[in-house]
Amino acid sequence: MHGPPPLPSLKPKDYKSDVKPVWCAGCGHFAVLSAITKALAQLALPREQVAVVSGIGCSSRLPAYTHVYGFHGIHGRALPLASGLKAARPELTVLVAGGDGDGFSIGGNHFIHACRRNLDLTYIVMDNQVYGMTKGQASPTTPPDWTGSRLTPHGTGLPGFNPAAIALAAGAGFIARGFSGDPGGLTELLIQGIEYPGFAFIHVLSPCITYHPEQRAWKQTVHEQSGATTADPLLAAQHLQQGDQLATGVLFRAPPPAGSATPARRQPITTDQLAARFVVPDQN
Amino acid sequence: MHGPPPLPSLKPKDYKSDVKPVWCAGCGHFAVLSAITKALAQLALPREQVAVVSGIGCSSRLPAYTHVYGFHGIHGRALPLASGLKAARPELTVLVAGGDGDGFSIGGNHFIHACRRNLDLTYIVMDNQVYGMTKGQASPTTPPDWTGSRLTPHGTGLPGFNPAAIALAAGAGFIARGFSGDPGGLTELLIQGIEYPGFAFIHVLSPCITYHPEQRAWKQTVHEQSGATTADPLLAAQHLQQGDQLATGVLFRAPPPAGSATPARRQPITTDQLAARFVVPDQN
Amino acid sequence: MKIEKQPVTLPPERSAGRRRESPVDRKTDLTATRSLSVSIIGSGGTGVVTCGKILLESIARMGLYALLARSSGPQIRGGESAIMLRLAEQPVENLDDRFDLLLALDWLHVDRFADELPVGADTIILHDSDRGDIPPCFDGATQRRIATPLTRLAEATENGRANMVGLGLLGQLLGIPLETLCTAACDLLKPKGETIVGAGLRCIEQGYAAAPPAPRPLPLSAPVVPPKRWNISGNEACGLGALQGGIRFVAAYPITPASELLEWLAPNLERLGGELVQAEDELASVNMIIGASFGGIPALTATSGPGLSLMMEGLGLAVASETPIVVSNVMRGGPSTGIPTKSEQSDLNLALYGLHGDAPHLVLAALSIRDSVFTTEWAVKLAETLQTVAIVLTDQFLGQARAVIDPPRAPGLKGSRKRAVDRTHYQRYTLTDDAVSPMAIPGDAGCMFTADGLEHDQRGTPSATAADHQQQLDKRRDKLTGFDYGDDWAEIGGAGAICLITWGSASGAVREAAERLTRSGHPTRSVALRLLSPIPEAAFRAAIADASHLLVVEQNHGGQFYDHLNARKLLPPGAGSLARPGPLPLRPGEIVNRVMQGA
């Protein structure tokens, strides 16, 4: 079902649409968009064989800014929509993009189930620890003492989620962290995630300069992880549980799920044959 | 707001109602019901100060069989309903009861967020690795090769969830595992969970003898955890990630959340004072 | 074995006592479809359902038609249960007012079924004399009783069971040839192993021999060469219709009473090269099918009230993004968790109006088990043709009952998606004559677009202008209201100044009521709607034209369909409403009764 061979010279900009982003100038999501188009160009993927699916949020506006197939779905439901697409059309390259609110708050259930279901999707969460689109409320990854929202005037008082640790516990096989301030590194991670034949979770630190201007300091604090990528879930569990959540790189990479584990399909049938099963047998 | 002092001689049966369970004879949930009533009796909790909240499923039928306040809610939403009750009425003892489908499938998002929110609830999941109520489909904890449901005729092919590991990654402070075949041990765990001043997750292996008759073998395979309870999340992460999920006991117990972390309340106000704020000042 | 048409002899208490003025008092009008209603009850493990299935299959093989409905107690498994069987010479898909024959394998918790099992003075009650006497709740029907020691008779056979003895006895009374009964039993018991089959057959024979010569119900006669017929459940019928319509992807979350539909679909989809995904919840399942359909694969989910509630936001996305999907909603008693194992037609409001914003979509209802094939197939083809959401309503009664039916018919509509061909200036939501825009799917080079739930312009780019909003709202409405649905929007029967209007599974009882009224001198027509939204208004008006008495019949508390017809200004002022909630099925007699009271 593959389309015509890719044009030899598809550039990153060929994966960009002419729709102007609604993002604030300086928003981290711009760099993520660029990294995605770069990764697609480097992988030389035919545009019509790629789909980007998202939910709702500033970050989730991304699909319309790409020039591949896109679906800007509803808040928190990007993963199931993408899962249905991928299950029905396994030959497509399906990316899923969204924010920390979309993915970890309202979409939390689909997140853990997508990790377990392990379809070959690349899930890119642009984490800015805030609901940008609705003008700055706390998200599940917001630090406990952030008092920037009138909804939680004393801060949430709750430790932020550790999405990488949750992904691991839920069964994800590929877990990476990138930073929109390091678009080159991010592009590299995206390429690895897209190439990983299973569910790849890419946690991207992507500052909201409007509601979290202090995230500009990530430029200084974000750092590469110290060790090499591990394939050992016990080791990863320990690392992720204690990590400062500012370490970038591929944090965990399990051996890809055992090939087409799908059991031998039963003998094919037609709908006419199905219908015939209901016919009352002749008694004579 | 506490009611009258408890009658000195409240017995476990005083916490049971006269409604006859719909459960199949031999269902593991009977023993969980008994353990709950025993724990309440041992803690000498006044019945009107206790509420049991549930979702939908065989296990979720439990509230009506107790003689405390109960709410048999909707599928997957027991935790938020209980959270609202507890937040509004902190002096009540609130138990939440349900199944693996209710809690880890449709209710998965509330599960991880309740772990993080850390209200003083005791969440008892009767895990039988199946949807009993809807006649036997795979749940998130069903082993990958179980072919007992026509919905997944070749088995799910997916590793089952590890609820204790997910709870830890999501921030739960008290994680225990019990077995309905050991009602004494379970009662003990329930007492500890109820006394823990924060979110206590009690994962109960409770066989469905109708759709998983092989779970009768749990009698032989369930065992006490080898080491002592740890308070170290790194150690716990490792243990839980590798554990066989048949080890019982308190698997993790963090120091209780820092007291009433609620910041000093702002000066009280009346609704009249609130209304007065909108009055246009006199210009003269 | 050949069945000869036998002459009909009426038992005296049937032909006597006919009163023209009150047709409701007659259980079955003998000038019309002749039928017999039989129930078997028993506590958990007595094998009531097995008996029912063997009976149904035997009757089918005799060349007759039948309906088999079931009911069970609140227990998860092994609780008491009842089967309700109606057999007839003509197709029949609704229950009658009363039962002619009741076989009780025992009486445990029988009071739980008392209101589901109306009996009359002439009902023959068969029971196991080893299991106690007829309880007070069946006091009305004690003249014609047959007490037989079923248990003791069964004990004569090793592995023998009382239900099989009862089955033999029933079979004899109903005039089912022993051989037919035995072949059917053989086929259905086969999976249980040879020992069980052997014991079963011996017990059936014993029961057959033990049947007393009287009282016995009137025999039905089967045609010499029976036409081709099917034995199918409503859920299976929906599933088959879906697959015939082209569905190749299903995502769903189990829920009573839709689970059986899913369980039928899963293995069959796989053999058709499709797939069923068990989702983590209904929010996931509806979004999964939107994704699959965006990928070009016709997709469906099945659920019931609580699940449908959770899908509404997803349905809105499908409407706004014009992604075709089908939802099969098998209704149960509501509101909230309600009565999950019993039937009601009370999700109509939600299906019609439960989306936020102005979100036109299709709502259909299957009129019978047989019609579940047609309606579901039609719904899939309409959804694909119109790039919209189609909700198909069935219910627990239709879904879980089985019937022997004439082979279902197929919709004429081809029903494929209008695909994108222009690859130069592709605009996903371009305006067209029929307001349906060509749809590209991933893989189509040059047509990349982003589907969106935000309001958009023709290209698909988000837009908040009044002009784009109005244009796209108009488009999404017009493509549905401008489509020619032909004659399939309803089944219209009879003629007369009395007009009974109904929808979905109430149609069987309504049609029978109309026939009874007509035969008793009150010519009555029935209009049973399959397409509930949008209703083709001119056709509807034509169908009810000149009626002097109109009554809208449905099985819910609020009169939801009546309100809907009024909302659309389709009813004259005097039209009445007969809305009665579940869980008891609507029976023809109560409809006749209501008409006669109102007339």
Place this chain on the structure above:
Amino acid sequence: MKIEKQPVTLPPERSAGRRRESPVDRKTDLTATRSLSVSIIGSGGTGVVTCGKILLESIARMGLYALLARSSGPQIRGGESAIMLRLAEQPVENLDDRFDLLLALDWLHVDRFADELPVGADTIILHDSDRGDIPPCFDGATQRRIATPLTRLAEATENGRANMVGLGLLGQLLGIPLETLCTAACDLLKPKGETIVGAGLRCIEQGYAAAPPAPRPLPLSAPVVPPKRWNISGNEACGLGALQGGIRFVAAYPITPASELLEWLAPNLERLGGELVQAEDELASVNMIIGASFGGIPALTATSGPGLSLMMEGLGLAVASETPIVVSNVMRGGPSTGIPTKSEQSDLNLALYGLHGDAPHLVLAALSIRDSVFTTEWAVKLAETLQTVAIVLTDQFLGQARAVIDPPRAPGLKGSRKRAVDRTHYQRYTLTDDAVSPMAIPGDAGCMFTADGLEHDQRGTPSATAADHQQQLDKRRDKLTGFDYGDDWAEIGGAGAICLITWGSASGAVREAAERLTRSGHPTRSVALRLLSPIPEAAFRAAIADASHLLVVEQNHGGQFYDHLNARKLLPPGAGSLARPGPLPLRPGEIVNRVMQGA
């Protein structure tokens, strides 16, 4: 400072050209409420909204009334925006047909607002001559323009800003005393620090001085001793009403345009001893408030269309378990994600009919910003009294606009829960005369019960019998339909054979249209419903009695309210529907126009 009532001098182009036969052509009927409509537009960072707020507060302090609405571009932050201000001598809460005055701080992306800013030939256009000329989209209104070098004037002051210069200029043209303008500016700019305040005041003064003598709009006169008035937004008004009604627990998930309501509630709830919990999603928030209410604490959530869709299953649980809760739904453009930042009245269907099963509940709509206090408070009290769900509909327009209003009135209803007293044979769902059962809450000794969404008997024990189902369905309906809602179900104005029926935020435009029609010789009454379900049918019929022309006015595409009234059989056959989707607000002129066309 005292404001003397000033004599009115009409500009010539206003009193001329009145044509009796077409009242729509007159922008404002001068015999009635005198008002002025002003808009300020500018790209991100120009300070449009600050100007609007200062103007509003100044006008309030003058003793006048005003409405301030806002609109902004698609950008998340810093995009272009517009404020729309209408000031009047009498309370006014809707926009007029056209603007009298438009101040453009610049013209960037102004085309995005063109359809929201209807101007006429007599509209005075003020603009910054340093920022380009009037663009083509305002071609219709170029006779009366005032070009002033706002930017250059601002540059004269350190930290000076063009918007403050424009504000001064506008203030002068509108007849706002300089001192009033400056005090208001002072109060509103205070949080930004002294430097900004100082610079602002100087710029205002400069603008005030720079205003040309003509053209200028008609001045409004304020009373010598103005009555007590409030300056409040619709979302704040809802919040205040909720708290006055007794709400002490809120759980919610942020969504535009309801977030501001939540952000107002959170700190204020805390100071009242209550709490707001930010939930993980809407499924959680609705279930959280059910839990809190079960605990005896009146509880509310606020959301908008997509969130309301997700809450329907939870609402059904509250209906079935008879747990009082309130949902404040601030509507936005639909379907699906739709137009999140703009207004529409299109969630009515969902609010009325979006529950599975037969699930009667209350649906109310606030008629204005002022009425948001009353309606929300009443909704809370009704929900508590009737132990049911109340959905209160407002919309983006009402919620995010501010107005200067008369102090809101309070409902007469006490509105507390009927609590359990019998502690011996407590039955949670016992039948009573008013069909409301005494409710125990945890802590009440001896009254332990289990609330349930399963159908149940009076005690609360799950039951699947037809009798219990019918009884509890009747009860849940009767407690709502049997209640005496008094006169508060609607606001009825005027008298006449023409009758305009409406609901929610369309009420302002409808009332003004009715007044204009009446004054132009077509006596018109208006009936604006606050209680949309159940509608007190006798009262409604009385309100529309003898009307010869009926028109139902609402801001959506499908005519959802019109359908609802027809569903309830409340409209005579000839009643018309004026349903027009958002995002543009309904304006009095288009309603008048429609009536005159139809008349």
